[in-house]
Amino acid sequence: MSADKIVLALDGMGGDHAPEVVVNGADIARERYPGTSFLLFGDPARLKPLVDKRKGLAKVLEIVPAEDAVLAEDKPSFALRRRRKSSMWLAVDAVAQGRADTVVSAGNTGALLAISMFAMRMVEGAHRPALASFLPTARGETVMLDLGANLECDAENLAEFAVMGSVFAQVLLGLDKPKVGLLNVGSEELKGHEELRQAAAWLRRNGSPVDCHGFIEGNDIGTGNIDVVVTDGFTGNVALKAIEGTAKLYTQFVRDAFRTSTFAKIGYLFASGAWVKLRKRVDPRRYNGGVFLGLDGVCVKSHGGTDALGFAYAIGVAVDLVRYEYKNKLVEGLGKLHQVISTAEAPTTPALQASGGGE
Template structure:
């Protein structure tokens, strides 16, 4: 039986190193009473780092891993080394039931490949999808998937992504019946590829807790009119990177404007509460934690450059998914979805 109170952490993954990962774990422990951890990586370095986080000493087990997956390692190379790496061992702990979820800030391609090989996909899932929350103007974030795991998909895949995304939204956003839309080049029913239109037809007849709201264009992703936005991994990754780049552009433009003259600096002091709110809302660390949906276990990908707060957010999201039994929810929804229509799309 899986120990749902334990999160396995790839302590060596990420751009910022072990110190930031441990600081994030310590912050997550303070925010979530009862949470325990298995820290995977170089045991000597981890033991030294734990001296600065006494709150973890009684709540963390260290599992030694002699190797680390690098950012440039190809997935095929990572798979061959999985049993000796911090990333691979963290995933294996989920497979063996010693942890409810694994969290890594390492190489995304390697993490996806190793997780899929070790955990396998759920019955009824052809391909896992990468899903993550993005900020909006609405009352909650929007869940978007696929964000890069599958460049080419068919209608059946899109429907499966929608069902998984809705289950994810009910878990993390605490929504009873999430509003689900398909990313398209127009909102009219005749727009888009045949695969997108076929997926829309199936989703209109969905027998699971979701409300299909039709098509959404790229300029409306952040309006807050939808809770889940579904697309192929090619479009999703471009949309994600464009959104992140736009956020940085706005932040840099404001910084430049507010430092251009004495008058603008005075204006910055007056408007500082508003700009701080904007900065907090756009900070990717506050929305950190993408998950590979559709696997027999929970694996969460943290931003490689996440701060300690970002790591803590990713771990907190992983813990919430475990407590809500996200994997079982997805499996149940797939069984309840109109099977005759899914079969017709195959």
């Protein structure tokens, strides 16, 4: 499929506010991305009235019947075995079969990962998928992965995540050489577990496809000095939730402070323009659209509780990944990484041992 005619498979029944949010998000996205079209999977009786309300949407959207839906409480194994006629499964399968370029779902995260891994498999050179997304920083945006797909990772997984995140930042942030940092308990060379130190050693070698900055700490994430933050899924998910919780707490503190007196309320009115800019800057909808990197296909996970605008942003992430050929660039980067790893682990030959000896 050509880059200017991208077909998106949408899970019409996935998410807290489906199918309304999915249909309305598609309507916003079609105006932003002319030339795109949609395969919308779900219950036609619920989807068609919503589509018909949006003038012109039916021209670029085809409703594909799905008699089932993955529920929020479904375990990944159950969804994998028993939800094969669901809107999520059929949408993912459309990408696996080549009928669509990418899939977007706001449904059950674990189920989406399990179904996508089964249907799409892994891209050449990748062993595990990583969930990646954006975070706002003092200098713009930073990519962070893994955010929960893998609770434990070895050195090779972490090195592959670094390549995935670097290519992701190149494609979506337009960076030529993103700076990659490995999240650690300190920036010193000897800090952290062996897997982390080994991954850093590989990424620093000549021929590495990434610009490895080295180790960073949690308080470096928000500075924007690093473009890609790499960690295992356990640490990444905890860090993400801590950042989100702190942001909500700070927002509540600010609101409470402006309610303490009449003068404080007046001050809030005078500063209302600045607060509007701040809300836009940190609006979580702008950063909606986590991606399972490493799959042999583009799969974007929207936040389940987002609104139509947030879902449209997730669609935008999917479109850009296809348009700028993320998968091809990833395969190239992973190939270079594994060449570096194989060279580093190659046994020393007798000739080299002889030449390197001395008296």
